[in-house]
Amino acid sequence: MIPEGSKILMFLGAANHDPDRWTDPERLDLTRDSSGHVGFGMGLHQCVGQRVARLEAEVLLTALARRVESFEFMAEPRRHANNTLRAWESLPVRVRTAA
Template sequence: MGSILIPEGKMILMFLGSANRDPQRWDNPDDFDLGRDPSGHVGFGFGIHQCVGQHIARLEASTLHTALARRIATIEISGATRRPHNNTLRAWESLPIRVHLA
């Protein structure tokens, strides 16, 4: 797909944290956009390597978000955030939030 030539004998490293953030695939790939078309998203794998439980996980997440949306007016970050040092994953070590009920 790309035009990068990897010379023979050279090594490459895959960064899982960059998955689903390809600027050639999505506009503004670093933005959190709930309206983005999820087709091609690799969070649950792809092809023969896809997660067989992904449909249940998506249903559970959708159900949880619907229930929360009915009870919560706002969610805001309430303190300093921290990311763990990790070369391959993007995660939160600490993400303090404040929830205001509707």
């Protein structure tokens, strides 16, 4: 419970990482039931550009799936320190294209 009149601070980087709501929230699971998540403007407030962003992501991922055989980490990924967003500082990968 948050007492009346209290101030709170919300961090976007914490979105969808509540272990009481999400099983293993730090793991990418494309089969996870996404109902209730706050990504891509779900819920009461929706981002106007979300349809464009979804289309861009679909086009990019479809093109990659056709051309890329595998991704290989070349070094340990490093997170970018940020109080409000989750981001990568370094994500070195090797991309192997399909023959």
